Every structure is written in C-alpha cells, then in structure tokens.
Amino acid sequence: MTLQKPLGHGVGLRRDHFERVLSAPTRVDWFEVISENFMVNGGRPLDVLAKVRRDYPIVLHGVSLSIGTADPLDTSYLDGLKALAALVEPAWISDHLCWTGVGGHNAHDLLPLPYTEESLDHVARRVTRVQERLGRRIALENVSSYMSFTASTMTEWDFLREVAEAADCGILLDINNIFVSSVNHRFDPADYVDAIPVDRVWQFHLAGHSDHGAYLLDTHDHPVRDEVWALYRRAVKRFGPVSTLIEWDGNIPDWDRLEAESLTAREAQRIALAA
Amino acid sequence: MPSPPDLPRTQHLIWTLITAPTGVEPGAEALVSSGGLESTDLSFVIAGDDRLGPAHRLSIYADMYFYRLRDSLSEDFPKVAAVIGGARFHNLVTDYLLVHPSSFWSLRNLGKALPDFLKGRDLAAQYPFLPDLARLEWARVDVFDEADARAMTREQVTAIAGDAIGDLRLSLIPACRLLALDWNVAPLWRSVEDLEAGHEPGGTNSASVEGSPAMEEMPAVEVGPPLKERGLLRVWRRAFTVYHRTVRADEYACLQLMSRGGATLPGIGECVLERTGDDEGESREDVRSAAAARRIAVLIESWIEDGILVRKE
Numbered sequence: 368m369t370l371q372k373p374l375g376h377g378v379g380l381r382r383d384h385f386e387r388v389l390s391a392p393t394r395v396d397w398f399e400v401i402s403e404n405f406m407v408n409g410g411r412p413l414d415v416l417a418k419v420r421r422d423y424p425i426v427l428h429g430v431s432l433s434i435g436t437a438d439p440l441d442t443s444y445l446d447g448l449k450a451l452a453a454l455v456e457p458a459w460i461s462d463h464l465c466w467t468g469v470g471g472h473n474a475h476d477l478l479p480l481p482y483t484e485e486s487l488d489h490v491a492r493r494v495t496r497v498q499e500r501l502g503r504r505i506a507l508e509n510v511s512s513y514m515s516f517t518a519s520t521m522t523e524w525d526f527l528r529e530v531a532e533a534a535d536c537g538i539l540l541d542i543n544n545i546f547v548s549s550v551n552h553r554f555d556p557a558d559y560v561d562a563i564p565v566d567r568v569w570q571f572h573l574a575g576h577s578d579h580g581a582y583l584l585d586t587h588d589h590p591v592r593d594e595v596w597a598l599y600r601r602a603v604k605r606f607g608p609v610s611t612l613i614e615w616d617g618n619i620p621d622w623d624r625l626e627a628e629s630l631t632a633r634e635a636q637r638i639a640l641a642a
Numbered sequence: 643m644p645s646p647p648d649l650p651r652t653q654h655l656i657w658t659l660i661t662a663p664t665g666v667e668p669g670a671e672a673l674v675s676s677g678g679l680e681s682t683d684l685s686f687v688i689a690g691d692d693r694l695g696p697a698h699r700l701s702i703y704a705d706m707y708f709y710r711l712r713d714s715l716s717e718d719f720p721k722v723a724a725v726i727g728g729a730r731f732h733n734l735v736t737d738y739l740l741v742h743p744s745s746f747w748s749l750r751n752l753g754k755a756l757p758d759f760l761k762g763r764d765l766a767a768q769y770p771f772l773p774d775l776a777r778l779e780w781a782r783v784d785v786f787d788e789a790d791a792r793a794m795t796r797e798q799v800t801a802i803a804g805d806a807i808g809d810l811r812l813s814l815i816p817a818c819r820l821l822a823l824d825w826n827v828a829p830l831w832r833s834v835e836d837l838e839a840g841h842e843p844g845g846t847n848s849a850s851v852e853g854s855p856a857m858e859e860m861p862a863v864e865v866g867p868p869l870k871e872r873g874l875l876r877v878w879r880r881a882f883t884v885y886h887r888t889v890r891a892d893e894y895a896c897l898q899l900m901s902r903g904g905a906t907l908p909g910i911g912e913c914v915l916e917r918t919g920d921d922e923g924e925s926r927e928d929v930r931s932a933a934a935a936r937r938i939a940v941l942i943e944s945w946i947e948d949g950i951l952v953r954k955e
Contacts, residue, residue: 403748408816409790411882431747437650444747469653473744474660474707475714478653485649514699515689518646553691581693582702 371537371569374424374458374610376633378625381615385415387622395423395629397458399612402429405455406447416455424458426570426612427451428539432462434497434507435480435490436469445500452501458610459569461506461539464490464527481516482526487533494534506537506569511547511576511585523548524562531567538563540606541572542599543591543614547583560602568606573599573632574614588617590628596635603639611636643686652687655679660704661743663736666697711739711752716857718753719779721834726769728860734765750787753780771825771868778827781819781877782884788817793880793949799942811904813954817879820897826873828888833865880949892917893941904954907938914938 375396380388388398398419405416405427419425431444452460465477480486498504509527521529531538540563549556575589591599591613603609613628647655658678662669673679688696712735716723723731742755757776760766766773793815802810874894877886889897896913899905905913915934945951 403750406748407750407787410787410817410879412787414790414882435649437653441747447747466653468744469650469657471745472657472661473747474657474703475710475744475749476703476706478656478703481646481649481652483649489649513694513702514696516646516652517685517687517689518652519689581698584702 370566371459371610373608374426376611376613376629376636377423377426378613378629379428379615380416380419381619383619384622384625385411389415389418392422393622394626397424397426397610397612399426399428399614402427402448402451402460402462403431406451413454420455425455426610427455427457427460428508429460429462430475430477431467431473432497433467433473434462434464434493435466435478435486437466437489438469438471440493440496440500442500445497449501452503459506459537460501460503461508461537461570463510464507464530465510477510479510479512479514479516479523480526482519482521482523483516484520487521487526487529490530491533494530494536498534498536504536506539507531508539508541508572509544509548510541511544511551511583513551513582513584515552522554522558522562524559528562528564528567531564536567537569538567539570539572540568540602540609541574542602543572543574543576543595544585546592546595546598547576547585550583556598557601560598560605563606565606568609571599571602571606571609571611572614573611573628586617587614591631596631599632600635600639600642603636604642608636608640643683644680646687655687656700656703659684659700660707661739662704663740666700666704670697708736708739711735711744711749712857714749715753715756718783719756719776720838721779721831722756722772722776723857723860724834724838724863725775725830725865726765726772727862728857730765730862731860732858734760734763737763753783756780769867771827771830771870774821774823774825774873775827775830775868777821777823778831778875778877778886781821781875782886785817785819785877785879786884788879791815791817791952794946794951794953796943796946798953799946799951807907809906811906811954812900812910813904813952814897814901815878815950815952818897818901818950819877820894820901821873821875821877822894823873823875824870826869826871826888828873828875828886830865830868831886834863837863837865876950878948878950885948892937896941900951910941911935911938914941 377395377397377399380398380400400416405412463477465479467476468474545556545559573591574587575591577584577586611632613632615625659666659669670679670682670684674682684696688699690696715735738756738759744752757773757780760773760776874889875886876889876897892914895917896910899909899913914937918930918934
C-alpha cells in the first residue's frame with residue numbers, strides 16, 4: 368500500500384479563523400475542512416475554501432459518510448463529495464469508522480459499531496464501493512466511544528486493521544480518540560497504537576477532551592492533554608512523520624493559540640523522531 | 643437474556659433509544675410496553691461496567707444528539723429562540739425533532755420545516771407572529787450558501803441600447819427570496835438584533851461538539867409584538883452578507899414576475915403602472931405614467947445597487 372506524502376502539521380479550518388488565515392501567512396502547513404460544510408451551492412464558505420486552497424494543501428474530512436449504517440449508501444452524498452473533491456483537489460478524503468443514523472435519519476453523531484464479522488464484511492464491502500465511486504482511496508478514522516457491544520468478538524484495533532486490509536483503505540489515527548476510548552472501555556492505549564499496521568496510517572488527529580468523572584468526552588474544546596501528547600510521541604516513533612492535525616471545535620481560541628498548539632505538535636514530533 | 647440482535651436491528655434499537663424524547667430509560671420502558679423489547683435491561687446489547695450501566699452509556703449519546711441539533715437550530719433561528727426564551731425553545735425543538743428528525747447529510751436543512759411546524763401549535767397561540775419570524779430567519783439561512791451569480795452592473799444595463807432594451811429579460815439572483823407575511827416582523831427582527839449586538843454564535847458542524855444545556859436558562863428578550871399587518875420582504879445575499887428589506891406591493895409584484903421566469907422592462911413597467919394609481923392616488927393617465935416611470939427608475943437603481951438582477955438569456 369502506498370503511503371501518503373506527509374503534509375506536516377495542520378489545523379482544522381473553522382469559521383472563526385477565516386479572516387486571519389486569508390489575511391496573512393500562517394505557520395501551519397495544511398488545513399483540514401469538514402466536507403459537509405462545503406458541499407453547498409455557493410456563498411462565503413466555498414469562496415474561502417478556494418482562496419485557502421491556493422496557498423495550502425487541503426484534506427476533506429467528512430462526518431456523514433455513515434460507512435457502517437445498515438441503510439443503503441447515499442449516492443447523492445457521494446456524488447456531492449466527489450464534486451467537491453474535483454473542485455478542491457484534496458490531498459485525501461477521510462471519514463469515520465462508525466454509523467451516524469439509520470432508517471433514513473441522521474443523528475449527526477459518530478456511533479460505534481459492534482466489532483463482529485458481520486460488521487466487518489458489511490463495512491469492508493461498502494468502503495470498496497465508496498472508493499470505486501469516488502475514484503480514489505479514503506482513510507477511515509477511529510472514533511471516541513462511550514458504549515461497546517456485547518456482540519463484539521474482536522477489539523476495536525483489530526476491527527480497524529481488518530477493515531483497512533480488506534478494503535485497502537487508509538487509516539486516520541486519532542490519538543485523542545484512542546486515549547478517550549481506552550479510559551471509557553479500560554484498555555491499554557499502547558496496545559491499540561502498536562497493533563495498527565504502519566503502512567496504513569495517513570494522518571493523525573490530536574484534540575482535547577473533557578473529564579466527566581465516570582468517563583471522558585471527546586469535546587475538542589481544550590488543549591491536548593499530557594497523556595495524549597505521550598501517546599502521540601509513541602505513535603510518531605512507530606509510524607514516523609505522519610501528517611498531524613489539531614482539532615479544536617468548542618471554546619475555539621484565537622488563531623495564535625491554535626497555531627501554537629500545532630507548533631507544539633511539530634516539536635513533539637521532532638523530539639520523538641530524534642529519540 | 644435474549645441474544646444480541648444483528649446489525650440492522652441493533653442500529654434501529656439504538657436510534658429509537660437515543661432519540662426518545664424523555665430519555666433512554668423511559669424510551670426502553672415504552673418499547674417494552676409496545677412489545678419491541680423483552681426487558682428494560684439493555685445489557686444484551688450494550689456492555690456496562692461498575693462505572694456506567696448500558697442505559698447510562700446510551701444516555702451520553704442521547705444527550706449529545708439533542709443538544710447538537712438544538713444548538714444548530716438555535717443558530718438558524720436565533721430571533722425565535724430569543725423571543726420565546728431558552729426553555730420554550732428547548733421544548734419546541736424536542737417536539738420538532740420527533741416529527742422532523744434530520745434526514746440530510748448536513749445540519750444545513752434541519753430547520754427547513756420549522757416555520758410550518760410552528761403553525762397551529764400552542765406556542766403560536768401565545769406568539770402568533772412566530773411562524774413568520776421563523777420564515778424570515780429561514781430565508782436568511784437559505785440564501786447564505788445559495789449559488790453565486792454575477793449580478794448585472796449599472797454599466798451593463800445602460801450599455802443595452804435601442805431595440806435591444808425591449809428584449810432584455812431580467813431575473814433574480816439565486817440568493818434572493820420573496821416573503822409575503824401576515825405579520826410585519828422585520829422591525830421585531832431588528833429590535834432583537836440590536837439587543838444581541840456583539841453576540842457571536844458559536845458551534846461547528848463537527849461531530850464531536852458537546853451541547854450547551856445552559857441555553858435552557860436563557861430568558862426571553864423583552865420586545866413588543868409586531869403589528870399584524872401585511873409584510874412584504876425581499877431577502878438576498880450580496881457578496882457574503884445577507885440582507886432583508888420590506889418592499890412595497892408594486893416592487894413585490896415586479897420581483898415575483900422576475901423570479902417566475904424573468905420579465906422584460908415593458909413587463910416591469912406594466913406591473914408598476916397597474917399599481918401606481920393605487921399607491922399614488924393618481925387619476926390622470928399622463929400623471930400616472932410619469933409617476934410609474936419615476937418609480938421604475940428608482941426600483942431598477944435599487945436592484946442594481948443591491949446586486950439582485952441577472953440577465954435571463
């Protein structure tokens with residue numbers, strides 16, 4: 368499997384920072400955007416995206432592919448995504464290993480799957496069809512989860528690896544999500560990182576989470592926590608200088624603070640690679 | 643204990659429980675009552691532990707489902723939320739989502755049915771202008787990311803000379819909506835906007851953002867009700883800013899004409915002339931014609947200025 372060329376360190380492009388990003392150079396290497404926010408007819412979002420694209424690589428990151436739903440694939444969604452990709456020429460397209468709704472409805476949440484042979488066959492077949500329709504490979508991201516299924520017969524990391532191998536797709540490894548789920552489901556996050564095949568990982572996500580006592584919630588509204596930085600350094604040692612992105616979606620800080628978090632990731636990667 | 647269901651049945655069960663309006667446990671009880679579940683013990687599907695049982699784990703998703711969608715609707719209908727207050731808006735959203743759950747791949751269309759949903763509800767008895775306020779807010783959402791178009795400039799219009807001017811067909815940019823409302827809600831919209839000046843709504847379409855329960859405590863703003871009088875509005879986007887303006891009946895009729903397949907300048911002239919007598923109180927034909935001509939010039943100038951005219955080929 369061909370590895371994606373590392374893009375360096377990026378951040379999620381959010382409305383709060385449109386003006387700043389367009390008005391002066393930044394110290395980040397690339398941007399990730401939520402695909403669905405730009406699958407529109409016109410207006411400011413598309414204009415901003417076109418302008419940002421002139422200066423930076425862009426990755427399209429979706430939240431509604433719903434690759435694991437029992438519903439049929441939404442071909443209108445895929446065609447809209449393909450049209451956006453033709454416009455943006457993204458470095459790659461990613462979405463989540465999850466389902467977001469059923470019965471024609473969308474919860475707009477990333478719901479975990481039972482890790483069973485039934486789910487594995489279902490998801491792998493659908494990823495193959497998605498990739499054929501889009502004419503390109505996609506990467507799937509591990510989600511944070513707060514529930515697991517009694518039907519599961521394999522670990523999440525085995526399931527993720529098996530889907531990626533069966534469908535020949537990439538992996539967007541969210542380091543924060545691994546940590547959040549490791550606390551919520553009591554597993555060793557290092558086991559997760561160590562089980563993912565090196566040649567499948569295209570990208571890392573880093574983000575902050577909230578501690579709700581009995582569980583951690585993936586809120587993207589804090590700086591990256593120390594435990595997640597430690598896990599990131601472990602991942603860098605295993606996977607190398609993989610493209611890394613900071614997600615910050617709630618309590619969004621000013622641009623300088625967000626950029627500083629990305630620079631911290633850059634330094635963490637440098638130290639991990641030098642060690 | 644029953645065997646775990648297959649993937650489709652698992653997903654339908656989880657969907658039913660996380661969208662249950664009164665919560666996961668009452669939702670499970672309702673399913674047991676209707677024969678859809680053998681027991682309220684959900685451990686045959688969801689694994690629990692000493693920290694969190696299956697229902698509690700599902701409730702995390704149920705809370706996020708509701709708050710995410712409520713926050714999205716409050717961004718699309720900030721004036722409706724402000725007028726009725728956070729608690730009533732919370733209950734409105736609960737009722738709305740039961741009838742209109744999201745069926746689109748983004749939250750963009752979630753509020754599309756809200757204006758009609760408000761009609762005939764108890765809330766509309768207390769706030770009878772609410773459906774019209776919601777229509778105005780939705781029109782503003784609708785044009786925000788509508789298709790771009792190159793509007794005609796003053797130079798392009800004046801450059802059309804001679805006989806060609808009669809053949810020119812004018813239409814409206816895609817990002818323009820016309821509203822005929824029973825209540826004149828535009829001044830109310832402005833009053834609430836002024837009260838909220840400086841407030842920047844937050845939130846993204848990210849699937850990982852937690853909701854803000856504190857919104858339930860947001861008090862209703864103190865503004866007087868609008869007048870119950872016909873309100874004709876055009877809502878449009880110029881560049882990246884959305885505007886709305888109350889228009890007179892003759893302008894509304896012309897805009898309708900243009901939006902329904904385009905209109906020639908003589909057609910627009912006729913449209914204005916028909917209404918000039920009514921508006922101006924003129925009776926003599928030559929005076930009416932002169933008044934209509936002046937009015938047409940003013941309208942076309944404002945449409946060019948606002949960037950809403952396109953040439954229909």
